Structures are given as C-alpha cells and as structure tokens.
Amino acid sequence: MITLSALLAVLSPAVTGRDSFPLSTYPMYAHHRGETAIFRTAEGLDESGELHRLSLRLIADSDDPLVAQGLLIDTIRRGDGAALCTEIARRVGGHEVRIVRVELVELTLRLDSGEELRRRVHDRCVVG
Amino acid sequence: MFDRIVAFLAPEASAERLALWRIAVAGFVAVYATARSPVFVALTRRSAAELDPVGPWFFLDNPLADGPVIGLLVVTVAGAALVAGGVAHRVTGPMFGLATLGLLAYRSCFGQILWFEHLIALHALVVGFSPAADAWRAGRWTTGPSEPSTRYGQPLRLGALLTLATYWLAGLAKLRIGGSEWFAGETLANHIGFSARRLEVFGERGPLLAGEAVALGPWLAIAAAGAVLLELLAPVAMFGGRWRTAWIVGIVLMHAGIALTMSVVFPYHLTAIGLVPLVEAAPSRWRWWPGRGSSGAARLHAVIS
Numbered sequence: 001m002i003t004l005s006a007l008l009a010v011l012s013p014a015v016t017g018r019d020s021f022p023l024s025t026y027p028m029y030a031h032h033r034g035e036t037a038i039f040r041t042a043e044g045l046d047e048s049g050e051l052h053r054l055s056l057r058l059i060a061d062s063d064d065p066l067v068a069q070g071l072l073i074d075t076i077r078r079g080d081g082a083a084l085c086t087e088i089a090r091r092v093g094g095h096e097v098r099i100v101r102v103e104l105v106e107l108t109l110r111l112d113s114g115e116e117l118r119r120r121v122h123d124r125c126v127v128g
Numbered sequence: 129m130f131d132r133i134v135a136f137l138a139p140e141a142s143a144e145r146l147a148l149w150r151i152a153v154a155g156f157v158a159v160y161a162t163a164r165s166p167v168f169v170a171l172t173r174r175s176a177a178e179l180d181p182v183g184p185w186f187f188l189d190n191p192l193a194d195g196p197v198i199g200l201l202v203v204t205v206a207g208a209a210l211v212a213g214g215v216a217h218r219v220t221g222p223m224f225g226l227a228t229l230g231l232l233a234y235r236s237c238f239g240q241i242l243w244f245e246h247l248i249a250l251h252a253l254v255v256g257f258s259p260a261a262d263a264w265r266a267g268r269w270t271t272g273p274s275e276p277s278t279r280y281g282q283p284l285r286l287g288a289l290l291t292l293a294t295y296w297l298a299g300l301a302k303l304r305i306g307g308s309e310w311f312a313g314e315t316l317a318n319h320i321g322f323s324a325r326r327l328e329v330f331g332e333r334g335p336l337l338a339g340e341a342v343a344l345g346p347w348l349a350i351a352a353a354g355a356v357l358l359e360l361l362a363p364v365a366m367f368g369g370r371w372r373t374a375w376i377v378g379i380v381l382m383h384a385g386i387a388l389t390m391s392v393v394f395p396y397h398l399t400a401i402g403l404v405p406l407v408e409a410a411p412s413r414w415r416w417w418p419g420r421g422s423s424g425a426a427r428l429h430a431v432i433s
Contacts, residue, residue: 003137003286010250010293014300021183021233022246022253026298030305032315033322041329053331062167065326065391070239078177107329111321114328 036117039107040072042088044099044127052099058091076104081123089127100127141281143263143274149284150260151212152401153251157228158208160248160395161201168201168231174238183233192234200234203227211256214265225256243298244394247402250290258283287405292362295379299359310356313349317342323390335391355382365406376403 013025042059044052060068075084081104092099102125108118161168172194181188192200207224211217229252232245260283263274274280306315324338341348358378365375383398396402 003282003289006254006286007289007293010290011297014297021236022229022249023183024243024246024294024297025301026243026246026294027301027305028243028298029315029319030298030301030310032306032309033318037322037325039326039329053329055331059330061170064167064242065323065330065332066241067167067239068330069326070241074178074239078175080175080177109325109329111318111325114325 033111035112036108036110039109040069040076040122041105041107042072042085043103043105044092044095044097045101045103046097047100052095052097054088054092054095054099054102058095059088061091072104076106076122082125085123085125089125092127101125102127137285138278138282139285140276140278141284142276143259143280146258146260146280146284147214147262147264149287149404150214150255151264152404153248153255154208154212154224156396156399156401157224157248157252158205158212161205161208161228161231165201165205168235169198171235171238172197178238180239181237183236184230185233185237188237197234200227200231204231208252211261214261214268217259217261217265221256221258221260223256225253228252228256244396247291247294248396250294251287251402251405254283254287254290284405288366291402291405292365295359295362299356299362302356303360311349311353313346313352316352316355317348320389323392327391332391335389337388338390341385341389351385354378355385358382372406376400376406379403 010023013019013023017025019025019027042054044054046052056063056065056068060071062068062071071084075081085102085104088104089102092102103121104123106118106120106122107116109116171191174191176190179188179191191197203223204227207220207227210220211224229249232249236242236245259279262280302310302315309315320335320338320341324334327334341351344351358375362375365372380398380400380403383394387393387398
C-alpha cells in the first residue's frame with residue numbers, strides 16, 4: 001500500500017500539471033526556446049574599455065550555469081542588480097586582466113550563429 | 129490477481145542488496161552536499177523577493193535564518209555519512225531522509241532548475257525510512273548472506289518504480305509541450321545551441337561535442353526521438369532481463385550524450401546511482417569481470433543483471 005501510494009503521488013503531476021518538489025512534471029528541455037534567446041550575464045571592462053567575459057565563479061560564486069542563470073534572471077527582474085554588481089566587483093580581483101568596471105547585461109543572441117542582436121546594460125559598478 | 133500485484137510491489141530481496149543501495153544513495157548525498165556546500169551556504173544571502181516556496185516549505189513567507197540553513201546542510205552531510213556507515217539507522221535514517229528533502233527543496237525555493245535533485249530526495253526518503261542497515265552496518269560488516277525477504281525487496285522496488293516514473297514523466301512533458309518538434313530533433317538542436325551560447329556568455333568553455341551534434345542533421349532527429357522513447361518506455365525496465373539491461377545502457381548513454389553536447393551533468397543519473405534499485409541480482413552473484421568466451425552483450429548483461 002505504501003509503495004502504491006508513493007508511486008501514485010509521484011505520478012500525480014501528470015494529471016495536476018503542478019511542478020513542485022519532490023513531486024514534479026519534469027519539464028526540463030521540453031520547450032523549444034526559439035531562434036534567438038536572451039542571456040543575462042556580467043562582463044568586465046579593463047582600463048582600455050575592452051570587454052572581458054567573467055567566469056561562473058566570479059559571477060555567481062558557483063560552477064553551475066543553471067544556478068548562475070537563475071540568479072541573474074531573478075536579480076535583474078527584481079531590480080537588485082546594483083547589489084549583485086558590487087558583489088561581483090569584489091570578486092574580480094582574481095581575474096587574469098585588471099578589471100576596472102563590471103556591467104550586468106542582457107544580451108539577445110542568435111542561437112545558431114551567436115550573432116549579438118541587442119545589448120542592454122542593467123547595472124554598472126566600479127571595481128575597488 | 130491481488131497476490132500478483134502484491135508480489136510485484138513487494139518482491140523478496142536480501143538485506144545486502146538494500147544495504148548496497150543505502151550506501152550508494154547516502155554516499156552520493158554526502159559527497160554531493162559537501163561539494164555543493166558553497167551553493168547551499170549562499171542561500172543564506174537570498175532575499176524574500178527571491179523566495180518562491182515549494183514542497184515542504186510551502187508555508188514560508190520569508191527565507192530561513194542563517195542558522196537553520198547551515199544546520200540543515202550539516203545535518204544532511206552528517207546524516208548521510210552516518211547512514212552510509214549504517215550507524216544508528218533507526219534514528220539517523222529518517223533524519224537523513226527528511227534533511228535531504230528539506231535542503232534540496234529549500235534550494236528549489238529560489239528557482240526550480242535542478243530537476244535531478246527530486247529523485248535524490250525521493251530515494252533518500254525511501255532509504256531513510258526502510259530497514260536498510262540490517263546488513264553491512266557499523267560493527268556488522270562481515271556477516272553471511274541473509275535470507276531474502278519482502279521487507280528488503282519492497283523499498284528497492286519502490287526506489288526502482290520512482291526512478292522509472294520520473295523518466296516517464298519527463299518523456300510525457302516533452303511529448304505534451306514539445307510535441308512533434310522533439311521527434312524532429314529541432315528542440316534538441318535548439319537546447320544544444322542554447323547551452324553552448326549560455327556557457328559562452330559566462331566565459332566558460334563550450335560543450336565538447338555541441339558543434340558535432342548539431343551538424344548531425346537527421347541523425348540528431350533519431351537521437352532525439354530515441355531519447356524521448358527511452359523515457360516514455362521506462363516501464364519496460366520492469367520486465368527485467370535484457371529489457372532492463374538495454375534500458376539502463378540506453379539511459380546512461382543518454383546522460384553521457386547530454387553531458388557531452390550540453391555540458392549539463394545529472395550526476396545522480398550519469399553515475400547510475402539512481403538506477404541501482406533496478407539491479408535485482410544478489411551482489412554475491414555479480415560477475416564484475418566475466419570470463420573469456422562470452423559475447424559483449426552477455427558480458428554487459430552479466431554485470432548488471
């Protein structure tokens with residue numbers, strides 16, 4: 001009875017459509033994302049103004065792109081970018097190039113070619 | 129009919145098989161929670177605006193204080209280590225199951241993105257609340273094989289059914305949401321492209337075989353259809369024998385493919401720890417190094433059946 005009840009509970013999201021924890025519909029990779037996608041990230045600028053990609057560790061203190069992506073989406077949506085920008089600015093000391101400014105950006109890219117279609121800077125902060 | 133259903137849901141198994149699963153699940157949680165501890169500690173810095181409570185934390189209006197979050201992490205890691213060693217399982221088992229559920233569910237309250245953690249929590253609960261330390265536990269590592277019993281077979285069968293159910297649900301979601309685009313390979317190519325671009329903007333190295341996979345064209349459609357069919361056909365693993373062997377091999381290959389083309393690793397699944405309850409033979413009968421003369425398929429089958 002326990003086995004049957006637990007199994008039915010785990011299968012119940014197939015009927016209810018409710019995605020929770022640990023009962024879930026497991027919708028990962030089910031959606032088509034379209035030809036273009038919006039990515040949020042943080043970039044560093046050196047003294048000459050050249051852009052440098054920052055690592056997951058510097059951006060989100062994590063090694064997981066899903067975690068970093070979730071953090072950036074939530075932070076920018078809430079309008080809390082300034083605090084995150086300052087946090088990243090504190091971490092960029094370890095970057096191979098001397099970064100003087102950090103920007104939280106939203107990039108619209110073509111998925112096939114990587115062409116940048118739109119760039120929007122949400123927040124910027126000075127390092128040090 | 130009723131007897132057959134009961135026999136299916138609660139087959140006989142040895143205490144050693146259940147103990148092996150206990151060690152695998154608890155060992156994994158101990159390593160995983162320790163390795164990802166920075167992510168869990170970082171939860172203490174999350175704000176109320178980021179909170180979207182799920183599962184057991186449905187009642188939260190504000191994030192937990194720092195102490196309970198760190199405490200949950202410590203109890204999970206310590207509980208996992210004690211359960212893996214089979215120490216005081218009646219106390220540490222339920223503690224481990226509930227703490228694992230609490231910790232992983234709490235992380236999902238700040239973004240439901242790591243769906244592989246659901247199965248870890250489910251398995252930790254089953255292991256924690258089952259008599260999984262009747263063999264191979266602290267102070268009793270070297271006893272002889274026990275008599276098979278439904279007491280040990282039932283949790284294993286539940287663990288196997290939960291694993292298969294999660295795959296089936298994932299396949300169903302792709303069918304419902306992605307539909308024919310999934311079978312045409314378009315959605316898969318789209319996800320591979322998305323993962324590559326995402327890593328690029330994060331200044332990380334792209335997936336090892338992303339470009340090669342997208343260039344496969346129609347072959348990628350076959351791989352995509354195969355992946356969805358593998359998930360939807362998960363129940364065939366319950367037929368046992370070569371059905372189960374073929375399904376397990378297929379699923380591990382699918383996760384390896386995901387890792388190589390999208391750099392997305394489902395550690396619990398890729399290491400096959402989530403598949404352990406599907407393996408039915410007593411460990412004493414396993415042949416990890418089958419003798420000469422057997423075919424490749426027979427060797428593989430001998431290892432996991």
